[in-house]
Amino acid sequence: MTEKTISGTPRKKPLGGELVIPVCSLAFTLYYFSTIIDSPWTAQVSAFFVGAILIALSLTFVVKTLYLVKTDRANFGLNDLIGRTDITSGRIWVFLLTLGYVVLVDLGGFTLTTFVFLFSSMLILNKGRRPGFIALMAAGFALGGYGLFIVALETRFPSGPFEKLMQSVM
Amino acid sequence: MELPLDLFGSLFLHTLSFWWVIIPTIFLGLLVGAIPGFSAANTIIILLPLTLAMEIETGLIFMVTLYCASRMGAGIPAILVNIPGTAGAAATPLDGYPMTKAGRGQEALAMSFVASALGGLLTTVIALAAMPLLAEVSYYMHSVEMIIIMLFGISLIASIAARDTLKGLIAGFLGLMIGAIGTDVVYATPRGTMGFLELYDGVPLIPALVGLFAVSEAFLVVDQKLILTDEGVAVSHSSGWGPTIEGTKIALKRWWHITWNSIIGLIIGIIPGAGASIASFVAYQQSRTYSKTPELYGTGHPEGLIAPESANNGVTAGTLIPLLILGIPGGATAAVMLVVMQYQGVTLGPSLFDLRPELGYGVFMAMAVTYFLMIFTILPLSRYMSRVTLIRTTYLSPMIIAFTLVGSFVPREYMFDMALGLVFGVIGYIARKTGYHVAAILIGIILGPLLETFFLRALKMSDGDIMVLFSSNLGNILWVALFVTFIAPMVLDRFFNRDKKTP
Numbered sequence: 001m002t003e004k005t006i007s008g009t010p011r012k013k014p015l016g017g018e019l020v021i022p023v024c025s026l027a028f029t030l031y032y033f034s035t036i037i038d039s040p041w042t043a044q045v046s047a048f049f050v051g052a053i054l055i056a057l058s059l060t061f062v063v064k065t066l067y068l069v070k071t072d073r074a075n076f077g078l079n080d081l082i083g084r085t086d087i088t089s090g091r092i093w094v095f096l097l098t099l100g101y102v103v104l105v106d107l108g109g110f111t112l113t114t115f116v117f118l119f120s121s122m123l124i125l126n127k128g129r130r131p132g133f134i135a136l137m138a139a140g141f142a143l144g145g146y147g148l149f150i151v152a153l154e155t156r157f158p159s160g161p162f163e164k165l166m167q168s169v170m
Numbered sequence: 171m172e173l174p175l176d177l178f179g180s181l182f183l184h185t186l187s188f189w190w191v192i193i194p195t196i197f198l199g200l201l202v203g204a205i206p207g208f209s210a211a212n213t214i215i216i217l218l219p220l221t222l223a224m225e226i227e228t229g230l231i232f233m234v235t236l237y238c239a240s241r242m243g244a245g246i247p248a249i250l251v252n253i254p255g256t257a258g259a260a261a262t263p264l265d266g267y268p269m270t271k272a273g274r275g276q277e278a279l280a281m282s283f284v285a286s287a288l289g290g291l292l293t294t295v296i297a298l299a300a301m302p303l304l305a306e307v308s309y310y311m312h313s314v315e316m317i318i319i320m321l322f323g324i325s326l327i328a329s330i331a332a333r334d335t336l337k338g339l340i341a342g343f344l345g346l347m348i349g350a351i352g353t354d355v356v357y358a359t360p361r362g363t364m365g366f367l368e369l370y371d372g373v374p375l376i377p378a379l380v381g382l383f384a385v386s387e388a389f390l391v392v393d394q395k396l397i398l399t400d401e402g403v404a405v406s407h408s409s410g411w412g413p414t415i416e417g418t419k420i421a422l423k424r425w426w427h428i429t430w431n432s433i434i435g436l437i438i439g440i441i442p443g444a445g446a447s448i449a450s451f452v453a454y455q456q457s458r459t460y461s462k463t464p465e466l467y468g469t470g471h472p473e474g475l476i477a478p479e480s481a482n483n484g485v486t487a488g489t490l491i492p493l494l495i496l497g498i499p500g501g502a503t504a505a506v507m508l509v510v511m512q513y514q515g516v517t518l519g520p521s522l523f524d525l526r527p528e529l530g531y532g533v534f535m536a537m538a539v540t541y542f543l544m545i546f547t548i549l550p551l552s553r554y555m556s557r558v559t560l561i562r563t564t565y566l567s568p569m570i571i572a573f574t575l576v577g578s579f580v581p582r583e584y585m586f587d588m589a590l591g592l593v594f595g596v597i598g599y600i601a602r603k604t605g606y607h608v609a610a611i612l613i614g615i616i617l618g619p620l621l622e623t624f625f626l627r628a629l630k631m632s633d634g635d636i637m638v639l640f641s642s643n644l645g646n647i648l649w650v651a652l653f654v655t656f657i658a659p660m661v662l663d664r665f666f667n668r669d670k671k672t673p
Binding site for chain 2: 061
């Protein structure tokens with residue numbers, strides 16, 4: 001469980017990240033139980049069965065982690081989940097852009113929002129290099145997606161200024 | 171219903187003359203199968219005006235080809251970028267993606283294509299030969315038997331958990347709990363929906379699939395140059411046609427494995443309500459259980475890739491048997507085909523094979539010809555398709571995120587589903603970073619609601635008597651088979667005196 005650092009002192013394993021799934025599982029299961037407490041047995045039977053096992057498993061994991069922390073072999077650090085590389089690699093910014101994409105695609109439409117998302121996230125991940133190439137690539141894929149999904153397959157993707165303009169032209 | 175063997179030869183050649191419909195449709199099917207959200211059923215619905223305008227024979231060949239090709243297409247992104255195109259390919263990346271990371275993507279694709287085509291071809295021939303007998307399978311499969319079949323699939327969670335028991339089980343049971351979101355099947359009581367009306371029908375599969383596999387993977391690889399390992403890059407750059415030939419040889423050498431797993435797919439496909447996802451999980455689990463090297467599964471083992479691919483292509487023939495003989499569609503695509511056939515005035519049932527044998531048998535012949543042509547058209551492409559892995563992740567990741575999230579919008583056309591895809595992406599990212607298996611979560615989400623439905627149905631029919639689970643002969647045989655599945659690894663382990671160390 002404990003690795004050695006360069007100076008030879010034992011390195012504690014960060015287990016904070018590993019606790020996220022069990023803790024969220026516990027919280028969700030308890031919330032789920034609260035929604036079925038007054039329901040007929042048909043709504044309860046399998047959920048109580050599965051939920052009880054999930055609670056037992058999650059609590060076992062939490063207790064095991066607490067024991068490791070107490071015996072100085074681990075800590076609650078989140079290094080295994082979040083670190084400096086998430087900022088330096090651009091991961092965190094791409095996540096925020098994805099969030100923006102999901103929120104804005106209904107307003108901006110598929111083609112325009114996809115272009116903006118692809119262009120900005122590729123530019124961030126490439127650390128600002130080759131903006132012209134990235135713009136061309138983003139435009140190509142956004143327009144290709146428009147041609148395939150909206151024009152050819154007639155999928156009802158979110159419509160925005162670009163789609164409305166093309167509809168009036170065609 | 172006697173088999174008109176003399177008709178089959180002429181029907182095969184006649185169907186082959188429709189190559190001009192089949193070959194372009196193969197490529198369309200591969201494309202729609204590879205994009206999460208665009209299933210064959212959706213595409214047939216979208217192209218319904220075109221299909222209805224065609225001659226009945228051409229329309230049927232078009233639909234069958236699209237169905238088979240999309241099934242094969244779903245495995246391509248699963249192998250190359252860890253994104254199953256449909257839930258039926260959810261077990262494919264377990265061993266396909268590790269092969270790609272090691273620079274064996276081309277070999278894995280070749281293996282998958284051969285296993286899919288041979289599995290599909292073989293089950294089509296079996297379906298043609300034993301159709302009346304196979305049609306009766308659906309009569310004997312009631313809720314109790316379905317519960318046991320689901321348990322076969324769910325037991326895969328235990329196998330995944332073998333590497334880290336506690337984490338594997340937490341992931342699997344979390345999946346089952348998420349799968350229980352939505353209204354209950356008897357009184358429609360909303361459960362765990364957090365107030366979202368969009369979750370009343372349960373958690374939609376495509377956003378879960380997209381998020382857990384595609385979005386999480388895209389976030390994970392952004393700090394790498396390529397998705398391949400360093401050794402994988404070296405192998406990939408030095409490859410010509412060799413890996414395609416090698417992959418083909420590996421698959422052909424495992425012909426018995428393909429046969430066995432495609433028959434599992436065929437039988438599960440016949441059962442209405444079951445489908446490719448169940449078939450592929452059950453096949454993977456069975457393959458692992460009876461393998462001499464179960465510890466290699468999940469690390470890029472050929473048999474771990476061949477099993478789900480041959481099974482999910484075996485399902486295609488299976489779903490059409492109850493459709494043609496009983497008029498009961500075995501899956502979503504078969505249901506859409508039913509609508510088209512009824513519109514064209516085709517009466518389904520045993521009489522179809524006497525009155526219009528060219529249509530009844532023609533459907534399976536179209537399937538056989540499609541798989542036959544697919545081997546020659548798709549196999550050479552494996553060399554070029556595998557080049558996707560050489561695209562830098564700085565370009566690949568944003569494209570995966572954008573197009574798969576939009577794909578999660580397609581089946582229901584709710585903006586909510588795109589947000590749900592992102593939520594599952596975050597869950598998948600946290601799970602991968604901290605050592606929880608996303609496949610275990612997905613198995614729970616896919617099979618959990620089905621298991622609950624059949625369980626409640628069985629209990630309702632028996633007035634709450636739990637002993638109903640042991641009330642049928644076939645069910646009891648399946649219980650024994652399930653029990654054997656659990657103890658077989660231990661017995662085989664002693665027999666082969668295997669080294670139990672997991673990698």
